[in-house]
Amino acid sequence: MKKITLLLATALFYLNSTAQDSTEVATQKKDTIRIGNIIIVKKGKKETGSDSSVSVSFGRKQKYNSKVSTNWFVLDLGFANYNDQTDYSGAGSYLVNRPGYPAFAKSDFKLKAGKSVNVNIWFVMQRLSLVNNYLNLKYGLGLELNNYRYKTPLSYREAGVIPYSGGTQTNEPFIFRDSISFSKNKLAADYLTVPLMLNFTSNPNAGNKGIRLSAGVSAGYLYSQRNKQKSDARGKDKNKGEYDMERFKLSYIAELGLGPVKLYGSYSPKSMYEHSLDMRPFTVGFRFGNL
Numbered sequence: 001m002k003k004i005t006l007l008l009a010t011a012l013f014y015l016n017s018t019a020q021d022s023t024e025v026a027t028q029k030k031d032t033i034r035i036g037n038i039i040i041v042k043k044g045k046k047e048t049g050s051d052s053s054v055s056v057s058f059g060r061k062q063k064y065n066s067k068v069s070t071n072w073f074v075l076d077l078g079f080a081n082y083n084d085q086t087d088y089s090g091a092g093s094y095l096v097n098r099p100g101y102p103a104f105a106k107s108d109f110k111l112k113a114g115k116s117v118n119v120n121i122w123f124v125m126q127r128l129s130l131v132n133n134y135l136n137l138k139y140g141l142g143l144e145l146n147n148y149r150y151k152t153p154l155s156y157r158e159a160g161v162i163p164y165s166g167g168t169q170t171n172e173p174f175i176f177r178d179s180i181s182f183s184k185n186k187l188a189a190d191y192l193t194v195p196l197m198l199n200f201t202s203n204p205n206a207g208n209k210g211i212r213l214s215a216g217v218s219a220g221y222l223y224s225q226r227n228k229q230k231s232d233a234r235g236k237d238k239n240k241g242e243y244d245m246e247r248f249k250l251s252y253i254a255e256l257g258l259g260p261v262k263l264y265g266s267y268s269p270k271s272m273y274e275h276s277l278d279m280r281p282f283t284v285g286f287r288f289g290n291l
Contacts, residue, residue, distance in 0.1 A: 075289070076120035076264055076286070078285015079117060083282065088103065088106070093174065108177070115149040118147075120142055121143045122195075138214050140194070143192060144191040147188050148189070153179075155185075155227065155229070157241070158242050163176055173241065182229050183230050185227075187226075193220035193249075198214065208260050211256075211257065213257070215255075217252060218266065225241070245274065246273060253266045262286065267281075
């Protein structure tokens with residue numbers, strides 16, 4: 001602190017001396033001396049003599065403009081659904097029908113849209129500048145948690161005795177119409193996912209203002225699948241197993257930011273089941289993050 005004070009005093013003395021010794025008409029000048037975070041500015045006038053002024057201000061050192069921006073723990077809240085393209089006439093033994101009931105159809109897999117939710121937890125999202133922060137590469141790592149709430153009493157089994165078949169045992173997974181009514185009946189599918197997008201920002205220096213548009217793909221790995229049910233007859237029941245769901249998921253993804261509001265969406269062109277059923281999942285919702 002003493003050294004800074006001494007340097008400041010010396011600079012002030014030098015500027016005043018220079019101004020007092022001036023004997024010619026000078027053009028307008030503006031000299032700046034920077035000592036650490038202290039900025040000293042001398043202003044001259046178009047007059048002879050000692051007309052000059054000195055101003056002192058405190059400035060910040062310019063920060064290094066990194067090309068990489070990081071956002072930790074981004075949260076998505078939205079809805080999950082699927083585009084059902086199944087040919088039910090060729091579903092085979094994966095769908096087990098109750099005697100006397102009509103064959104399975106799309107109506108059996110209808111969802112409660114308002115209760116079928118998608119929650120994504122992104123541990124990290126990064127944006128790498130490609131062209132002056134206007135065009136960027138955006139990527140991350142996180143969990144996709146999808147809950148599909150059924151309107152009908154569908155039940156999943158990894159293997160076991162097939163109902164309504166006189167005790168026939170199977171080692172293959174299957175879905176059947178259950179004999180009771182559920183107050184809650186959902187299929188949960190959780191993925192570890194890596195998104196990769198190209199990002200365009202209309203005004204990179206304005207924070208959340210302007211338009212931010214991202215589009216790309218994501219690759220997910222299914223690490224958990226379960227059928228969670230709740231009923232008066234059985235209480236809470238959670239059936240975990242292998243339900244013939246596709247282990248890997250590739251999706252088209254997009255993100256749109258308008259001011260403080262950010263929307264996201266995804267669509268998979270491939271079924272989330274490995275065989276029999278052709279259901280292509282999609283999501284839409286709000287994203288809470290700074291990038």
